[in-house]
Amino acid sequence: MEKVVEMRGITKVFPGVRANDDVNFELAKGEIHVLLGENGAGKTTLMNILYGLYQPDSGEIYVNGKKVDIKTPGDAIKLGIGMVHQHFMLVHNFTVAENIILGKEPKKGITVNMKQAIQDVKKLADLYGFKIDPEAIIEDITVGQQQKVEILKALYRGADILILDEPTAVLTPQEIEELGVILKNLVKEGKSIILITHKLKEVMSMSDRVTIVRRGKVIDTVRTSETSIDRLAEMMVGRKVSLKIDKAPAKPGKVVLEIKDLRAQDHRGLPVLKGVNLEVRSGEILGIAGVDGNGQSELIEVITGLRKSTGGKFILNGKDLTGKSPREIIEAGIAHIPEDRHKRGLVLKYSLAENAVLGKHYAAPFAKGIMMNYARIKEYARTLIRDFDVRTPNEEVMASALSGGNQQKMVAAREINKDPELLIAAQPTRGLDVGAIEYIHKRLVMERDRGRAVLLVSLELDEILNLSDRIAVIYDGEIVGILDAKNATENELGILMAGGSLKNKKEGGIV
Amino acid sequence: MTANANNSHNSLLNVLKSTYRTLLFPLISIIVAMFVAVLFVVWGRGVGFFEGTSLLFKAIWNGSFGSKDSLIETFVYVTPLLFTGLANAVAFKTGLFNIGVEGQFTIGVLITAILGLISGLPAIVHIPLIIVGGILAGAIWGGIPGYLKAKVGTNEVVNTIMMNFIAMYLSNYIVMGPLNKPGVASTPEIRPSAMLWRFLGENNRLNTGLFIGLLLIALVYILFWKTTIGYEIRAVGLNPYAAEYGGISIKKNMILAMVISGGIAGLGGAIYVSGIQHNAMELTGFIGYGFDGIAVALLAKSHPVGVLFASILFGALNSSAISLQLVNIPKQIVFLIQAIIIIFVAADYIYKWIGEKRKKEAMING
Amino acid sequence: KPNQPGGGATTDNRKQTDKKIGLATDEGGRGDKSFNDAAIAGLDKISKEYTVTPQILESKAADQYEPNLKALTQSNDLVFGVGFKMHDAMDAVAKANPNKKYAIIDSVVEQPNVMSINFKEEEGSFLMGVIAGKMTKTNKIGFIGGVDMELIQKFEAGFIAGVKAVNPAAAEDLINRKNVRYAGNFIDVNKGYELAKQLYNSGVDVIYHAAGGVGIGLFNAAKELKNGGKTVWAIGVDSDQALTVPDKADIILASMMKRVDVATYTASKDLIENNFQGGKVVVLGLKEDGVGISNTINPAVTKDVLDLADKYKKAIVDGTIKVPTKPGDVKAFQAPEIK
Amino acid sequence: MDNASLPVVVALMAATLRQATPLILASLGGVFSERSGVVNIGLDGIMTCGAFFGVYGSYKTGSPAMGILFAIIAGMIVSSIHAFLSIHLKADQVVSGVAINLFSGALTSYLLLVLFNRQGQTDGVNALTYPKAFMRGIPVIGGFLSELNWYVFMAIILVFVTYFILYKTSLGLRIRAVGEHPKAADTLGVNVYAIRYLCVILSGALGGLAGASLSLGTTNLFREGMVSGRGFIALAAMIFGGWRPFGAMWASILFAFADAFQIVAQGFGWAIPYQFYSALPYILTMIALAGFVGKTTAPAADGVPYTKGER
């Protein structure tokens, strides 16, 4: 077996965390090697070290048998390493071609030869069967296409070793399959691939070998053909896990939220919601499935008052809330666990106590007139921390000091404790470990059972399938189907999410 | 009971610790800046290092705290800086850069110089009148760019710069035109009923404005950390997206912060006229307290209590300009010191970096 | 030997005195090449004759006047305040220190221990007007002021009156202020340049300024035009600007001298010789040689023009002509014809 | 002798360009710096240093060309303080800029004393000679050209050069990428720090040149306070112009036009206080910005320090 990459004894420490602890890792020529691990296990860190973005605190790296010192991504590129990052590294107002050639521009005299660049990109895209317009602006293309741009960036630089950090998080099942084919082709071309994911099914279908990482340490490296999903899950988490949620059948009641022909535009003024119709009842969890970028984020922004609608309306318990301010909407009884806890959910530089009352800070009992009652606020925060098992020294530390999972628990605690008519949970478990996921799921089901309406938005099909009572699929700004979760299959959802239709099938569940 | 006492003891300790930590770096900066300034003295005067050091430090001490007169003058300078420092701090807290404090201060000066001329009012009416007038004028002057930023999206930096100049020319028009005192490039002296009490005697310009400034520090402190307004303003400054999500209007708070900031600056202008200057003068350049206030707020890390210390430092340096000149040290040294202090304050990341490195080493080895 | 600024100490042949003198500048500060520098020059002169080392404090902002005067009061017998902007501060400090002596330039402070020294700038400016009125070829003359205010208007009014006396046609566009510009300050050199360019470009060929540093821009513009082959002139102010701005001497016809140096010198001397008269308002005009024509006069100014100016000077000195001090009064002003 | 005067409009246009020149140069500096992601509030101070050292260079060497070189180098040195503080030490860029402004003002007035033994202002020094007569000889536009100076040409040329660099060269592509998404650039092997240093120092060079165009352009001396806020106006012009070279140029020209116009307008004899004319450029800028331009968007990473290896 020819080793193209070998990492030995890698240790990397961040303030407060040992992200990599004496890690050994090797990549064989022509293989697809999965790095598997929970959130925060240290997978990205390890790859960032290989790509020269981080410097290890100790350890050695060998590429093609030679010891190397990778100080910058430039060094990595020279060694034939390419990386597709977990969070895309694209300049949004640049064209596809500009993004790809950046740093390795074809020149004509002293100017950039844009014509040449566009040609090169086209040629490269054709070679790998990507359909992509080199002159399109990044912010105008879909996430799936952006992903391809990322891969092209690596290939354009002649990468033989390709690192893909969670490339499937934002893809439809069909696109994931397509990616699988692409990867197989790349391997045939003689490239070696490191694939990061924590989705076990993908691991089984795509890889040759798997290295499992837990809390910064390598647990084991195994051949995919010699292992099983359950075994991988156990190694990943460190204990036996059940991925199923226990819940009683729903007892749906009256319609709480009614959305009628709702329309909205994105930040560039292009329509993203093209007439959404939806009802959410009390005592049910309605899941919205869809590929990222089909309008689910905007839909939630509109019904929480964060985005203006351009048509249609939405009604909560008979009260038209269209065009109301976020504060009015909160007061009307909508609570919202936002998809991005760092951007929306928390003021990271505020204490947990201050964060605990965000949205209710101005009203009794937390404030009287303009004076805030910090004693009450702290007391309240302590209750939340206790009830939701938020791991923190006390309520006075800044939110930024908590781990992602605990931050998320804090947000969920705050929103659930508002005792809302409608609870919106957007990506409620993104970036959380299994334990935290279990907990959040349990709380959502509890809310349902207390007769609340829950609107769940998630990119994780498993989560949608497990948690929802009904599933609405959103595609291109419209709800293209509503299924009963009991009968829905991943395949059906995938077809709908990709814009197909279930002609000969039960278009079931539309109540 | 004991637990409680323990608790409060702890929190006191915490406050001390954090104060020490926030004060330490500016303090180091100040000391380093002073020594850099010595080099300039050495160069400029052609004296040795030790002589230069003693010359400079003696002069600064004499000129700022060393005598009763200089002490008084120091606090005369401190007074307006308290206001402009606080005004800048408020804006910084919302994530806005209000370069316009200078203009808002100027407008406060102007309005007070005008209102102060009204005759026949008892002091008990007149002083509140000018104070309200100054606050309103400054608030409007700050509110306009705030409004434009919130509603039209125009950059507040540009607009506040523009409004500084507009304030200056407007003031000059009034001072040299309708309200000109013949023979002098200023408005007539305001009525005694509009003057703040000079509690050390008519000949010492120190006045009750200082206490208004100190009171304002407390008020701003409470505003920031005890009221919903402060909660919202800070939230918008730290994370506008989260604030918006929490039902806090970004636009409203931007305007509000600019209005409050401008109001404080305008109040500073009012205090300046009614306590110190007693009229508005023709301006050949900016008065400067607004710009100095930026430096004060930066040095104070936008903390109201820090503003007090930073103002005293700047006031002391300003007031020592006299004693420096008297020993033939160019007073430019004063401004050099101020600038170098701010440079070192800006460089405070270096301390953080050292701290982090230490922590990390502990972890690798541990 | 240390050469203290402000004290040209050549050791011994100076007369002994134990009197001490201080001076506070206004915002212009040292190096304004105008009246602050002139005031200090007067003290330089006195320190060459007597054993005094004047203390000088600059004020960079209006609120420094008072502390500066106060600080100087502590260690001096006589304190000068230079500039009318010092009025209020001087009034306050003088009142608080009745046993010290003060002198203010360009303003009147009504305190028994303050001497107020003022100048009849309009009279000196009148002579500049006479020269300008005679020297213009285009019959267009301009005036650039620093800040539009009473003091500067005295320059403007006197100048226009002088032009009117010898060349009424050229005075017209000055009287209606078409060729009058104000910079809005005394420091923006570039503004001065642009103001002058614009005036010259509209056909003006002689410009008088009362604008401090702004005037340097005027000289630059004139020089540039002259190098380009045009015949244009500028007239300086306060000091003999052909000497203080030597590289522009060839475009400066003459300068209106305002002898602040003489004033500070005389007042200091009075103090040392115990003749100082507090409470006195001194007004220095042509008669007292407080204002006048500079020594340096451009060769282009012919003798008959100078003679004519001299005749007007006599008429002003003997009271035949009363020079207006406000631009608005120039319209009504009629100078007796002098040939 | 030729005393024929220019048509008012031509003179006004020439005056506009002359007054726009320092603004254009400095705002181009701003464009470079901010396009790479570093806010440069310190332009005013950099201009002050440029103005001073331009005169000092000409005074020391007798050559105005050397003066310009001195000015540029001084601008580069001062801006490298800003670069070091804000790129390496991750200083708050506004703090650092304010410090630069304070420092430059104090330093130059101190050096005026130490190097020139003068207070307030220097004596005149040699300035670039401009072939006025030759320019006037050019048909049609000769009159107009003769009213300009070399700095005007430099400014206009540099607008094109800046445009060319930013939008046509690979360096420009990298600069813009670094200002929008430094991490993306970093992952492609673009040295973010190097680009930012380069841009900030370039902005210093342009700011220094802008200062020289003030002190050596229409006048030939340095005077304390002679920049009088022009650096801030240039900053405003850059924002107004949408962080683009031509935009910045047009904004500078608009401002300068208002400034030049008020000089002419003073002679109209209207009963308007001249302070109003003085305020006109500022009022006009605000109206234009609010009325016609509205929201301008800064480069996404403008003002955000970049730390390698941070998420």
Ligand SMILES: Nc1ncnc2c1ncn2[C@@H]1O[C@H](COP(=O)(O)OP(=O)(O)OP(=O)(O)O)[C@@H](O)[C@H]1O
């Ligand atoms: N730049 C950084 N600064 C501080 N801590 C970091 C940094 N990058 C990663 N960490 C921490 O290091 C640990 C490993 O993070 P890493 O991103 O490598 O995890 P991961 O396995 O890729 O997780 P995920 O599945 O969530 O992407 C985490 O605790 C994370 O918080």
Ligand SMILES: Nc1ncnc2c1ncn2[C@@H]1O[C@H](COP(=O)(O)OP(=O)(O)OP(=O)(O)O)[C@@H](O)[C@H]1O
């Ligand atoms: N850029 C950063 N700089 C410094 N510290 C960071 C940074 N990012 C994250 N951290 C710290 O790293 C720790 C882990 O953060 P992260 O959000 O990755 O949690 P996580 O490991 O995913 O949490 P969980 O275990 O709940 O999934 C926290 O203490 C956080 O404050």
Ligand SMILES: [Mg+2]
């Ligand atoms: Mg994580």
Ligand SMILES: [Mg+2]
């Ligand atoms: Mg990762």
